[in-house]
Amino acid sequence: MNTPALSTQIQLVSRPVGWPTESDFRTVSVELPELAPGQLRVQNLFLSVDPYMRGRMNDARSYVAPYQLGETMTGGAIGRVVESAAEGFSVGDVVLHQFGWRDLVQEDASGFRVVPELPGVPLSAYLGVLGMTALTAYVGLLEVAKFREGDTVFVSGAAGAVGTMVGQIARLKGAKRVIGSAGSAEKVALLTEKYGYDAAFNYKDGPVTEQLAAAAPDGIDVYFDNVGGEHLEAAIDAFNDGGRAALCGVISQINDTERAEGPRNLSNIVTRGLTLTGFTVGNYTQHFPAFSGEMGAWLQNGDVVFDETVYEGLDHTLDAFLALMRGANTGKMVVKL
Structure with a gap:
């Protein structure tokens, strides 16, 4: 039986002028209701921070809609299913999604994709070298x-x-x-x-x-x-x-x-x-199967190597993002929850 729960989330509350600051964001606790049919509840393991997010903080024409003020920041994340009311998803499944800067996610199952756990490869790789x-x-x-x-x-x-x-x-x-x-x-x-x-x-x-x-x-x-x-x-x-x-x-x-x-x-x-x-x-996601096949083989053969810069804790997500913008990362910047 599913239960209510609290989700800690980071929201954009003002549009940055120049470099983003802590005052442009707020951290809130959101009470999640019982699962509706077709929904999942996912405990996030890693969040992605990416340069494109800065552009979405502006209210300007771009290739994707700007973030809305007062809404939780979205972006790549990977987590594990902790409760499921959807066919095809089981507790324990690892899923990739775009629901971003929060520790606990509850959304319709259509927004999640199950990915395999690969021996010797961290799950965060799905936000970088495999993503x-x-x-x-x-x-x-x-x-x-x-x-x-x-x-x-x-x-x-x-x-x-x-x-x-x-x-x-x-x-x-x-x-x-x-x-x-x-x-x-x-x-x-x-x-x-x-x-x-x-x-x-x-x-x-x-x-x-x-x-x-x-x-x-x-x-x-x-x-x-x-x-x-x-x-x-x-x-x-x-x-x-x-x-x-x-x-x-x-x-x-x-x-x-x-x-x-x-x-x-x-x-x-x-x-x-x-x-x-x-x-x-x-605009090029149709090439993902070809990419996935080649990159998977390169990784297995040791032909491709990768680095990650990891910040720990949801409360350090903005720190990770600003460090990324200043070039402090080597390889993919991720936040570990």
């Missing part, structure tokens, strides 16, 4: 940027959850050279020593255009952009004729309160026949 994060890298590189064997690839934000995957997939698919940028000497070392990048640089050490030119003396063919701004301008300078960019994020500008200055070399798009394509992974 939408790595799918973003996969489709951005292969479908959006039209990667071809022998390409030279440049990745900005290369030590993040998406960037670490892009570099490894490019290498496995036969890139001639893979170059990454990151924000510390430690991350630069990880890129070349762990993630298979041929060259990497710290963008804080000098102009990105100059550092990229030194790392890619023969130019680049593909750019995977997680950052925008100076990195995008540098890539447009470094492109060979026919270069292709997958524009995934603009984390360098996402908290700006004034309109950022754009790249000053856009004429190269014309003269070099470049293609710059923005994308969001939600």
Whole structure:
């Protein structure tokens, strides 16, 4: 027999100006009623924090509706079923969902997907290397940027959850050279020593255009952009004729309160026949089966490695999010409950 319960949830109460602060959020206790037919109650184990969440905090046109004030923050999470009133779901099942920043979830079963527990792989991997994060890298590189064997690839934000995957997939698919940028000497070392990048640089050490030119003396063919701004301008300078960019994020500008200055070399798009394509992974979910098959095999064979940065406790979710926005993570940032 199911019972009422309390769920602790984090809600957005004001739209941030610049960097989000604690005053933009509140933590509430919500009493959950008895399960209705077709519902599940799930104890969350890990929450995802992701850069796109900052954009949804603004009341502005985007590819997805903004968060509503006074409502609980949504986003990727994985948990275990503790009570079920739905066919096909049993107590103990591990489920993936998008109900986000709360410890206990009660919703219609249609919002959950059962996933297997894989030996030696943490459940949090379903929020990163086995989930939408790595799918973003996969489709951005292969479908959006039209990667071809022998390409030279440049990745900005290369030590993040998406960037670490892009570099490894490019290498496995036969890139001639893979170059990454990151924000510390430690991350630069990880890129070349762990993630298979041929060259990497710290963008804080000098102009990105100059550092990229030194790392890619023969130019680049593909750019995977997680950052925008100076990195995008540098890539447009470094492109060979026919270069292709997958524009995934603009984390360098996402908290700006004034309109950022754009790249000053856009004429190269014309003269070099470049293609710059923005994308969001939600438009490419039809590629998930192909991605899942390849990534699963790569993980099993040890061809792909991954890191996680883990914050513990629901009360540290905002801390994790802000640390992510400042680039303090290596690999996927998750919150463990």
